[in-house]
Amino acid sequence: MTVGELVAITMYLGPLYQPLQRLSELNLVLANGIAALARIFDLMDQPARVKDHPNAMHIERARGAVEFRSVWFEYRPGKPVLEDINISVRPGQTIALVGQSGSGKSTITKLLLRFYDVTSGCILLDGIDIRNISLRSLRRQIGLVMQEPLLSGTIRENILYGNPAATERQLIEAARMANCLDFVLSLPNGFDTEVGERGCHLSARQRQRLTIARAFVKDPAILILDEATSSLDPESEHLVNQALRCLTAGRTTFVIAHRLATVVNADWIIVLEAGRVVEQGTHEQLLTKSRIFAKLISRQTEHTASTVVARQQQPLRSYRAVGS
Ligand SMILES: Nc1ncnc2c1ncn2[C@@H]1O[C@H](COP(=O)(O)OP(=O)(O)OP(=O)(O)O)[C@@H](O)[C@H]1O
Numbered sequence: 184m185t186v187g188e189l190v191a192i193t194m195y196l197g198p199l200y201q202p203l204q205r206l207s208e209l210n211l212v213l214a215n216g217i218a219a220l221a222r223i224f225d226l227m228d229q230p231a232r233v234k235d236h237p238n239a240m241h242i243e244r245a246r247g248a249v250e251f252r253s254v255w256f257e258y259r260p261g262k263p264v265l266e267d268i269n270i271s272v273r274p275g276q277t278i279a280l281v282g283q284s285g286s287g288k289s290t291i292t293k294l295l296l297r298f299y300d301v302t303s304g305c306i307l308l309d310g311i312d313i314r315n316i317s318l319r320s321l322r323r324q325i326g327l328v329m330q331e332p333l334l335s336g337t338i339r340e341n342i343l344y345g346n347p348a349a350t351e352r353q354l355i356e357a358a359r360m361a362n363c364l365d366f367v368l369s370l371p372n373g374f375d376t377e378v379g380e381r382g383c384h385l386s387a388r389q390r391q392r393l394t395i396a397r398a399f400v401k402d403p404a405i406l407i408l409d410e411a412t413s414s415l416d417p418e419s420e421h422l423v424n425q426a427l428r429c430l431t432a433g434r435t436t437f438v439i440a441h442r443l444a445t446v447v448n449a450d451w452i453i454v455l456e457a458g459r460v461v462e463q464g465t466h467e468q469l470l471t472k473s474r475i476f477a478k479l480i481s482r483q484t485e486h487t488a489s490t491v492v493a494r495q496q497q498p499l500r501s502y503r504a505v506g507s
């Protein structure tokens with residue numbers, strides 16, 4: 184072998200080794216992927232605990248009367264999270280659920296949606312036990328606006344998620360009612376703008392109003408607002424509240440609120456403590472009679488004041504969130 188050939192071969196070996204090495208790395212990535220996929224399939228194969236009753240009935244549109252009758256519920260056996268809950272709501276009424284963190288407010292709404300079945304007692308919708316209603320038609324009756332809206336895909340897909348059969352006109356009308364039409368139309372692709380994982384390039388109030396628009400196209404008989412306005416600053420809260428007032432009109436509404444303003448407008452307030460209803464009544468009744476409620480409200484007012492101060496101290500962040 185000449186010196187030239189030796190040099191050439193050594194140089195050729197370099198580019199040969201590189202792809203070989205990558206090939207072995209690929210094997211590792213593939214093995215990781217397959218292991219993760221197996222876990223995902225395990226999860227998807229889990230049997231659903233809440234199932235349709237064989238003779239489950241289908242309801243078209245509920246009137247919206249909801250009754251919790253001696254409802255007990257436990258996530259883990261032996262540890263009741265709700266104890267003997269009795270709530271009766273007439274169609275169109277707004278009920279506020281207040282109480283400290285962990286008192287069971289969200290759990291009550293999860294039971295109504297039948298994410299879980301009650302341990303004992305029953306929940307009636309228009310006088311029918313919800314376990315005798317098909318899951319699909321039950322959930323069709325209920326709109327949910329949460330504190331942390333989950334968005335992915337385009338704005339159109341997100342709004343129509345509430346009702347895929349809605350027409351373009353209904354879509355635009357819903358966006359208008361939710362106070363978000365102007366900002367959607369100002370985006371480069373309008374309704375076809377991608378909002379990405381968790382809607383990261385929209386501000387909190389924009390995301391919030393998209394989920395309100397979603398509830399508008401769904402046009403449910405019952406509405407659940409789980410701390411829908413607590414992540415907003417007072418100014419945005421006003422816009423969102425305005426949209427919410429239109430949305431709640433004529434619907435049975437459960438609102439879980441940390442803010443006084445939302446609670447004041449409710450027809451009936453239920454105060455929960457460690458899974459029990461400790462007080463209930465109208466706002467005036469509770470303010471005059473109740474110590475627990477007054478304490479909760481005063482604590483929340485302090486909390487609101489401190490969050491406003493904290494927000495004012497980070498102008499850059501909020502500017503980015505709104506501007507981007
Ligand atoms: N999936 C779950 N598994 C087990 N325990 C749970 C589950 N979800 C909630 N809990 C427990 O149930 C209790 C009530 O929770 P819930 O979420 O209803 O409270 P909350 O009143 O909505 O509180 P917050 O104001 O913080 O939202 C808490 O003690 C909580 O730890």
Ligand SMILES: [Mg+2]
Pocket residue numbers: 288289290409
């Ligand atoms: Mg909650």
